[in-house]
Amino acid sequence: MTTVTARGATATTPGAYPPARLGLLTALGPPPAWAALVEALAVWCEPVAARPGEPGVVAWLASSPQARHLPAARRLGLPVAVMETGDAGTAVVVSPDRDHTRPAQRVPVPVPGIRASQAWPVAPFVRARWRRRLGLPAGWTVAVADLDADLLDTALALAAAVVVPGELLLGALSWGQACVTTAEGARAVGAADGVEAVVAASGEPAELAAELAGDERRAACLGRRGRRLVERHHDLDLAAARLARLLGLAPPVAGPAAAARRHLDELRTPAGSPVRARVAAALVAPTPEPTGGPR
Amino acid sequence: MRVLVCGAQVPFTRGGAELHMENLLTALRGAGHEAELVRLPVAWDAERVLESALAWRSVPLDGDVVVTTNFPSYFARHPRKVVWLFHQHRAAYDAADAPWSGMGDDDASLELQRLLADWDTRVLEEATALFTTSATVADRLVRYNGLEATPLAHPPPLADRLVGGTSGDYVFCPTRLAANKRPELLAGAMAHCGTGVRAVIAGTGPLRPDLERLAREAGLGGRLELAGFVGDDELVALYAGSLAVVYAPFDEDYGYVTLQAFLASKPVVTCTDSGGVLEWVRHGENGLVVEPTAEAVGAAVERLAADPGLARRLGSAGRRSVEDLRWEPVVQRLLGPAS
Numbered sequence: 001m002t003t004v005t006a007r008g009a010t011a012t013t014p015g016a017y018p019p020a021r022l023g024l025l026t027a028l029g030p031p032p033a034w035a036a037l038v039e040a041l042a043v044w045c046e047p048v049a050a051r052p053g054e055p056g057v058v059a060w061l062a063s064s065p066q067a068r069h070l071p072a073a074r075r076l077g078l079p080v081a082v083m084e085t086g087d088a089g090t091a092v093v094v095s096p097d098r099d100h101t102r103p104a105q106r107v108p109v110p111v112p113g114i115r116a117s118q119a120w121p122v123a124p125f126v127r128a129r130w131r132r133r134l135g136l137p138a139g140w141t142v143a144v145a146d147l148d149a150d151l152l153d154t155a156l157a158l159a160a161a162v163v164v165p166g167e168l169l170l171g172a173l174s175w176g177q178a179c180v181t182t183a184e185g186a187r188a189v190g191a192a193d194g195v196e197a198v199v200a201a202s203g204e205p206a207e208l209a210a211e212l213a214g215d216e217r218r219a220a221c222l223g224r225r226g227r228r229l230v231e232r233h234h235d236l237d238l239a240a241a242r243l244a245r246l247l248g249l250a251p252p253v254a255g256p257a258a259a260a261r262r263h264l265d266e267l268r269t270p271a272g273s274p275v276r277a278r279v280a281a282a283l284v285a286p287t288p289e290p291t292g293g294p295r
Numbered sequence: 296m297r298v299l300v301c302g303a304q305v306p307f308t309r310g311g312a313e314l315h316m317e318n319l320l321t322a323l324r325g326a327g328h329e330a331e332l333v334r335l336p337v338a339w340d341a342e343r344v345l346e347s348a349l350a351w352r353s354v355p356l357d358g359d360v361v362v363t364t365n366f367p368s369y370f371a372r373h374p375r376k377v378v379w380l381f382h383q384h385r386a387a388y389d390a391a392d393a394p395w396s397g398m399g400d401d402d403a404s405l406e407l408q409r410l411l412a413d414w415d416t417r418v419l420e421e422a423t424a425l426f427t428t429s430a431t432v433a434d435r436l437v438r439y440n441g442l443e444a445t446p447l448a449h450p451p452p453l454a455d456r457l458v459g460g461t462s463g464d465y466v467f468c469p470t471r472l473a474a475n476k477r478p479e480l481l482a483g484a485m486a487h488c489g490t491g492v493r494a495v496i497a498g499t500g501p502l503r504p505d506l507e508r509l510a511r512e513a514g515l516g517g518r519l520e521l522a523g524f525v526g527d528d529e530l531v532a533l534y535a536g537s538l539a540v541v542y543a544p545f546d547e548d549y550g551y552v553t554l555q556a557f558l559a560s561k562p563v564v565t566c567t568d569s570g571g572v573l574e575w576v577r578h579g580e581n582g583l584v585v586e587p588t589a590e591a592v593g594a595a596v597e598r599l600a601a602d603p604g605l606a607r608r609l610g611s612a613g614r615r616s617v618e619d620l621r622w623e624p625v626v627q628r629l630l631g632p633a634s
Contacts, residue, residue, distance in 0.1 A: 121413050121416075123413070123441075124438075125408075125412075125439050126405060126408045129391070130405055216438055217434075217438045217441075220441035221437065221442075222441070224442070225441070256353075259353065263349060264349070266417075267413070267417055268417070273406075273410060274403075275345045275349075278345075279346070279349065
């Protein structure tokens with residue numbers, strides 16, 4: 001079977017910015033909850049495990065207990081981001097900026113979170129064409145829990161509807177899938193029954209998925225709203241982008257080429273999409289003809 | 296209010312969309328607003344269709360409100376963007392399998408469909424209000440993009456000039472001679488008519504040589520007239536003097552021809568897959584709805600030719616079903632509080 005995957009692609013433009021080194025200061029490497037955030041930050045910079053005072057580091061990301069080891073960085077005016085989890089939720093607090101002119105900024109980190117750029121929303125009618133191309137049944141539904149991990153993305157891209165356990169719901173929603181899930185799973189991500197997903201409270205999950213597979217309009221509405229739920233409330237890429245800006249890792253965006261890139265990013269265009277290359281080529285300034293100097 | 300109406304331009308092509316934009320401008324100005332039309336060229340081929348969309352993202356639009364219409368004008372950015380959707384890039388959606396779409400089921404085509412559907416959904420979600428020209432277009436939006444929209448019907452061009460007249464010996468079909476309009480259904484239907492009824496097809500397009508060949512091969516002689524482009528005066532006269540109007544496009548968005556025929560008190564013969572036309576034509580009430588075959592269209596034409604009284608009754612009912620259409624409520628909805 002053809003494997004459809006968006007792994008490695010991002011909605012931003014890796015390689016478009018010079019890599020800056022982000023020092024990671026944590027006792028045992030990034031805590032698991034933060035690993036995906038650090039992975040998302042790698043779009044903007046080169047995260048490196050480092051000791052306080054390490055040369056070449058332009059900003060720091062530290063766990064809360066380790067941040068006390070960074071007075072030197074603060075004296076040097078390097079931005080320091082501290083990861084905190086408490087009653088106010090999980091967030092990264094950035095303080096202060098290089099010029100010490102702004103107060104500390106708090107960047108909420110979604111929990112549970114997922115990198116939305118790692119999945120591409122596929123509308124039901126496109127899924128149907130893919131299935132026809134691959135010879136899969138028209139109303140193919142999948143129970144995600146029964147799948148091998150390496151087939152997960154393919155199934156989420158192609159199936160007409162899925163039955164998905166709570167812990168995998170965000171991933172399924174990020175593909176724009178029409179999902180049948182548990183009440184607990186839906187509650188954990190803030191999905192409302194019949195709005196972003198279908199909760200199998202009373203019905204048989206497989207039958208509910210088959211119903212969705214036969215109703216392209218309902219599946220399209222659920223898939224769209226589910227994807228937006230992920231983008232608005234659970235997207236680690238969004239948190240990483242904001243963090244990168246506050247840490248000075250994302251250079252200011254200016255000029256027509258940068259504006260076009262921003263438009264493409266806003267539309268969540270995958271990094272490898274040919275339209276990005278065509279737009280970049282169209283916006284390259286023509287090399288001036290040599291004139292031989294003023295006459 | 297300063298209103299910018301945004302629409303795509305296909306250079307050297309003029310059809311229903313162009314008339315729609317111009318009539319909207321007239322209606323806006325008539326309601327006391329300043330209104331200007333902003334158009335950018337679009338290319339339909341897969342290699343350039345996304346660039347046409349992106350171009351709209353960068354256009355500065357300084358007005359109080361923008362009303363965007365056909366693909367890809369709704370990619371425009373404005374804090375008060377009202378979408379009145381004529382159609383999306385149909386070759387990537389409902390017409391992907393049509394011979395003229397240029398869309399295959401290869402990787403590149405499927406990714407283009409996926410990406411365009413995602414882009415469309417995002418930019419249409421930006422709208423402060425989302426209207427469509429018809430329930431057919433609204434249905435496509437919910438089916439393909441998961442978005443709900445409100446259909447907003449409007450009068451066709453020449454609405455104030457079209458009048459009924461004495462039924463003649465011909466059925467009339469004003470249309471672009473293009474594959475999605477299926478003029479060959481009427482041309483082919485004439486081979487199945489024995490009552491001597493004629494067909495007049497007015498319009499230009501790439502299918503003209505095919506229609507001429509079809510008429511020769513079927514031995515239609517003078518029973519099929521390809522009138523080419525006709526001006527407004529002649530168009531009004533052709534409607535008025537016809538027995539009925541045959542309009543059988545594939546999944547039409549809205550279809551001015553239907554409304555114009557009804558305003559001229561003529562029944563409409565259409566097909567079961569003609570899309571927006573079916574929102575107006577009710578079988579046996581104000582027209583005839585048949586299968587999309589030359590035989591079925593021919594039988595419907597024969598039925599009306601054999602019973603002119605039926606044609607008159609259906610035509611009168613058609614007139615009643617559209618005579619309340621006005622531009623004023625359309626302008627109010629587009630610029631009203633909900634927008």
